[in-house]
Amino acid sequence: MKKILIIEDEKLLAEMYKDRFSQEGFEVFLAFDSEEGLELAKKEKPDLIMLDILLPKENGITFLTWLRETPEISSLPVVAFSNYDDPETKKRALELGVKDYLIKTNYTPKEIVEKIKNYLL
């Protein structure tokens, strides 16, 4: 069973994506901020991390730097998904090696699952 870590501070959305990914047979872990996300990532070593960018305290970009500096999990695939559509942030995220930067509103959960499946192939 593939493990997905979703770092998303908006509980409503987190639950929704968890539902959808669970339906598709993923094991889903939820984290609500960067620190928690990093802890979970270290602990669970998920197959893929879905990362929101605007997070309380430290944002997604900071999470990405932490992740890349933590040896055992530094190469985990990350897909950024956020409604924060800022070119600078997007550029920075891509530099830090995210597979994609998805704008949440533009995709249904189903479409997102499809995309993630593609990245896990």
Place this chain on the structure above:
Amino acid sequence: MVFYLDSKILILISAAVSFILSWIIFRRSQKNKVNISFALFTFFLGLWAFCFYFYFYPIILSRLMWIKLVYFISLLILPPALYFISCFPIRRMESLFLIGVFYTTLVFPLIWLLFFTDLWVREVIIYPLGPQTVTGVGYIFYFLFVGIIAVFGFYNLIKNYLLTRGVLKTQLKFILLGIFSFAIPTIIVDIVLPLISGNSRYFWLSPVFAIFFISATTYSITRYRLMDIRVVIGKGVVYFLSFILIVIFGLLLLFLNSRLNQPVPVNITASFILIIGILLFQPIFRFFEKFASKYFYYTFYSYQTVLTDLGKKLTQVLESEKLSSLIANTLIDTMKLDRAVILLRNSDGSYEIQKNIGFREENGISLVKDNFLTIWLEKTQKPLIYEELFLIIRDTTEEIEKERLKKLGENMKRIEAALCLPLFIEEKIVGMIVLGNKISGEPYSVQDIELLTTLSNQASIALQNAKSYSEVKGFSQKLEKEVEKATKELREAYEELKKLDKAKSEFISIASHQLRTPLTAVKGYLSMILEGSYGKIPEKTQRPMENVYQSNERLIKLVNDILNVTRIETGGLEMKFEKSSLEEVINTVVEELKGTADQKGIFLKFEKPKEPLPKILIDKDKIRQVILNVIDNAIRYTNKGGVTIKCKMQNAKCKIEVSDTGEGMTKEELSKLFESFSRGVAGTRLYTEGVGLGLYIARKLIEMHDGKIWAESQGPGKGSVFYIELPLKL
């Protein structure tokens, strides 16, 4: 001691003058070797003349001894003279070495010859006309010895004269002049006259001629160097000459008295002479003072030299302060003035002191306190001389003017100003040079006034140039500062704007994020409901649910559009150009929208060109967005028929054509189609579903590709065609 009273007294006077000068020079600077040597030289010269006198009137010792002393002293004169020549004006001791050796080797044999043999001076024979010295063969050695040293001295002096420049040259000129005025008459009375007429009775005059030499040399040394020495010497000479003249006068009276048959008793004549002497001393002293001041302070300036020199210098200086200093100093130095002030006139008519030498600060400018002097000078157009002022006053008929002139004269006298030299530019006064008196007390000569007038013309031009220069310089400096300030302000404003822009764009990003979050939740849950993730939904609910979903999609699109428009308008939209195939882009869009067209029951076809189009530089995502938008619109407003897409090369451009069989548009609608809603009322009637931001964004994006987008329609109901033209950038 009895002094015989005849013309030989001149020898004594010469000796006395020599001693006095020697003493003064020695007193002035006991440390300066040049001066000491000169003092020594003068002293020996005096001693020499002194011995000469005793040769004629041997009160003690014999005539023979005196003439031997004369020759002996003439030998002593040589070392200081040579030393002086070697050191003045340039120290060149090495040339002294040889002649020094020459001198020291031969001087002692000569002295021996002189005092212990009769080979040189044999005897003195008394003729009725005076004593005559008979010389022996040794005299030739003396003659050669002195001759060689004299030639050496002359040679060095002339060489120095040719090598030096300026003031020193003038000094050397006087030394040479002194030597000639000493040597030539001496040669005449000592050699030429005896040779021609066998008459050597004027031979005694040679020590008298020494006075010329001493005076000229002294004058030349002290002339430029040590003003105070000059004053001391001047005074000394004046007192001495006055005294001597009175003594001579008194002796003359005594002599005349003694010749009378019945001489007046000496005590009466003596008191008479004393009274006359006391009475005469003052006028005689004044006469000599005037005479001396003329020759001790008189400045030989060459008109042309001063003018060309100053003119040359004036062109080399651009700062008005330096220029004023230059002018004032040149005037003071060449004309020997006690004070000078240069005033420049401001544009408001007031004056300011540019350079002041010698005047008291408030006095320097006091003459121009009121306007009268300025007006007067502009009227007369020539310098105002204090000494002429009373003549002017006398000739002035107008009472007020007379009063003003008198007041001006008093003022000039008070501040000791002697001359007002106006500086004109086109007959307007731009400044003034006020000069004090000459140190000599002489009045300004005609030549002086001419020189000053010419000089003032040059000076006024130069000063005016300097003023303009400093103004231009000041102006450019000010301008520079202004530009700097403005640049700084602009930079700050720009930074501020950039901050604002960033803030704005950040605000939009955040705001859109906040709007999108609930929209995402609605979209997500609705889609999952419609997919049946939460169980199959009743058929009746299906359609309303889909409507809700569509409405939500519109909202999402609106938010996206607003974000895009903001990006475009704040310049925050970054383009990522890459070589892409337009056909491929169109293909994917057509594939994506096929379903929508099918649902509406209309056709959607892409007529590919026969030859594939070249790949061009585009931002693929943005072009895709534009094409999607245009085709999506076409499908949306076409209810029967369908949408055809073509794409071809035309005029070295890629042209995409999207034609539909839909509702078409009026001309007015066409004209506003690609405008932002912030600018007008784009598409409000027909585009019920959107706000038309899509096409505005499309236009902007295409423009960012240097392309063009436009639409044509034959009118309502007749369908429309959208064109996109992109340059062929490879």
